[in-house]
Amino acid sequence: xRAFRYHRPADVAEAVALLDADPEAAYLGGGTNLVDLxxxxxxxxxxxxxxxxxxxxxxxxxxxxxxxxxxxxxNSDLAAHPLVRRDYPVLAxxxxxxxxxxxxxxxxxxxxxxxxxxxxxxxxxxxxxxxxEPGTGCAALHGQNRELAILGxxxxxxxxxxxxxAVALVALDAVVEVREPGGPRDVPLAELHRTPGDHPERETTxxxxxxxxxxxxxxxxxxxxxxYLKVRDRAAFAFAxxxxxxxxxxxxxxxxxxxxxxxxxxxQPWRAYRAEELLRGRPFTAELxxxxxDAELAAARPLRHNGFKVPLIxxxxxxxxxxxxxxxxx
Amino acid sequence: MRGGRESGKxxxxxxxxxxxxxxxxxxxxxTLDNRTTLLDALRERLGLTGSxxxxxxxxxxxxxxxxxxxxxxxxxxxxxxxxxREVITVEGLAGRRLYPLQAAFxxxxxxxxxxxxxxxxxxxxxxxxxxxxxxxSAVTADLTAPVELTDAEVRERxxxxxxxxxxxxxxxxxxxxxxxxx
Numbered sequence: 001x002r003a004f005r006y007h008r009p010a011d012v013a014e015a016v017a018l019l020d021a022d023p024e025a026a027y028l029g030g031g032t033n034l035v036d037l038x039x040x041x042x043x044x045x046x047x048x049x050x051x052x053x054x055x056x057x058x059x060x061x062x063x064x065x066x067x068x069x070x071x072x073x074x075n076s077d078l079a080a081h082p083l084v085r086r087d088y089p090v091l092a093x094x095x096x097x098x099x100x101x102x103x104x105x106x107x108x109x110x111x112x113x114x115x116x117x118x119x120x121x122x123x124x125x126x127x128x129x130x131x132x133e134p135g136t137g138c139a140a141l142h143g144q145n146r147e148l149a150i151l152g153x154x155x156x157x158x159x160x161x162x163x164x165x166a167v168a169l170v171a172l173d174a175v176v177e178v179r180e181p182g183g184p185r186d187v188p189l190a191e192l193h194r195t196p197g198d199h200p201e202r203e204t205t206x207x208x209x210x211x212x213x214x215x216x217x218x219x220x221x222x223x224x225x226x227x228y229l230k231v232r233d234r235a236a237f238a239f240a241x242x243x244x245x246x247x248x249x250x251x252x253x254x255x256x257x258x259x260x261x262x263x264x265x266x267x268q269p270w271r272a273y274r275a276e277e278l279l280r281g282r283p284f285t286a287e288l289x290x291x292x293x294d295a296e297l298a299a300a301r302p303l304r305h306n307g308f309k310v311p312l313i314x315x316x317x318x319x320x321x322x323x324x325x326x327x328x329x330x
Numbered sequence: 331m332r333g334g335r336e337s338g339k340x341x342x343x344x345x346x347x348x349x350x351x352x353x354x355x356x357x358x359x360x361t362l363d364n365r366t367t368l369l370d371a372l373r374e375r376l377g378l379t380g381s382x383x384x385x386x387x388x389x390x391x392x393x394x395x396x397x398x399x400x401x402x403x404x405x406x407x408x409x410x411x412x413x414x415r416e417v418i419t420v421e422g423l424a425g426r427r428l429y430p431l432q433a434a435f436x437x438x439x440x441x442x443x444x445x446x447x448x449x450x451x452x453x454x455x456x457x458x459x460x461x462x463x464x465x466x467s468a469v470t471a472d473l474t475a476p477v478e479l480t481d482a483e484v485r486e487r488x489x490x491x492x493x494x495x496x497x498x499x500x501x502x503x504x505x506x507x508x509x510x511x512x
Contacts, residue, residue, distance in 0.1 A: 097468050102391060
């Protein structure tokens with residue numbers, strides 16, 4: 001591991017100034033991903049700015065419902081929060097389906113959103129990777145790509161975003177509060193992560209030095225009927241092969257509103273707007289749910305080893321929505 | 331301030347830091363290379379070799395310790411971040427008698443080679459505290475109801491600790507036995 005300097009900033013402004021001034025500086029949150037990548041030589045920061053001591057560790061109910069989640073709230077504390085468990089089961093489920101008890105005690109909310117892909121080629125410094133070293137190529141495109149993207153990828157990068165939390169949050173229309181060198185800004189979570197395009201090394205739309213300070217989840221009463229379904233290669237402590245976050249609001253049999261997002265299919269958490277549009281205003285059936293998923297997945301371009309993800313995502317969409325419909329009906 | 335900002339420190343010392351760390355109730359004043367993980371600090375500097383290095387990447391759980399009472403993987407914690415914090419390792423659990431989880435692991439033959447055992451026991455201690463606070467898990471059917479510690483709950487909650495001897499059935503039995511005598 002490369003030697004690095006370490007600093008605990010007194011406040012958010014100092015943290016942002018330090019990152020802005022030093023191109024080799026990185027923020028340190030829970031460290032569950034960054035410290036691992038430093039051991040692997042994938043990330044080589046010269047200065048760690050530890051933000052875990054900043055006063056960003058509370059979950060506050062919003063004035064009109066909703067939640068404001070501090071950036072350094074640990075995943076385990078967020079999953080255990082009474083309001084999250086009661087009002088946003090999709091959020092609690094996504095958190096509890098991720099990592100292990102020890103890692104959830106360490107990992108932070110913002111760190112989870114900014115974690116790096118688990119693409120094996122990205123994590124292996126002996127392999128070509130445009131995300132790790134721009135211009136070197138993508139060994140995954142024609143390599144072992146079973147776990148990788150089916151939507152929105154480019155010839156330069158087929159990596160997936162590994163977060164479960166981000167999938168639930170994008171379904172809930174969450175907004176990220178960011179402090180940039182120029183001042184504070186709100187960024188809808190749906191606009192935080194980029195498609196890889198020609199620059200897979202740029203993973204977010206945030207400028208250098210930007211620090212996420214909180215995540216706001218707007219009020220959404222029907223999210224009390226929401227869930228997260230995650231498919232993985234073993235029953236616990238594994239990244240998703242495919243996942244769906246879903247919330248359903250029925251008026252009798254008719255879909256009044258719906259939220260759908262997919263995980264482990266793209267470079268970003270994938271909000272399924274087309275599927276939602278097809279579902280709204282129609283009588284809910286399992287067939288309609290399958291049609292909606294098919295409409296979303298029409299744009300899918302599976303790689304050599306991950307064609308199975310298309311029916312997998314369709315099937316878990318149907319399972320999640322029919323489960324919610326069953327629980328909504330009187 | 332610490333690290334590179336500490337006044338009077340030579341410039342070549344910006345790569346290390348001083349910190350006060352309490353381990354098993356004993357205070358230590360350490361100067362460590364910033365790269366030192368908590369696990370390496372415990373094993374290589376403090377001689378506490380109970381916590382084990384298995385994968386060193388946060389996957390196997392054999393390095394699990396309690397940090398301010400919560401279970402964490404010490405291989406992914408940088409020691410430099412822990413100034414003023416309290417750590418409990420497997421060496422700090424027993425008093426004059428074995429800690430109940432330790433006694434239960436012996437009574438129920440919950441190990442073979444024993445390498446993962448300190449991490450299993452520290453993890454189980456943290457896990458039982460989480461259950462006592464009614465934290466739900468991925469297999470908890472009702473997120474808002476009190477937690478009932480079934481075999482399925484123990485298995486899910488202990489999934490961050492691997493046992494290559496596959497002593498899992500007896501680990502589950504031992505943890506449930508210790509939990510019921512709490």
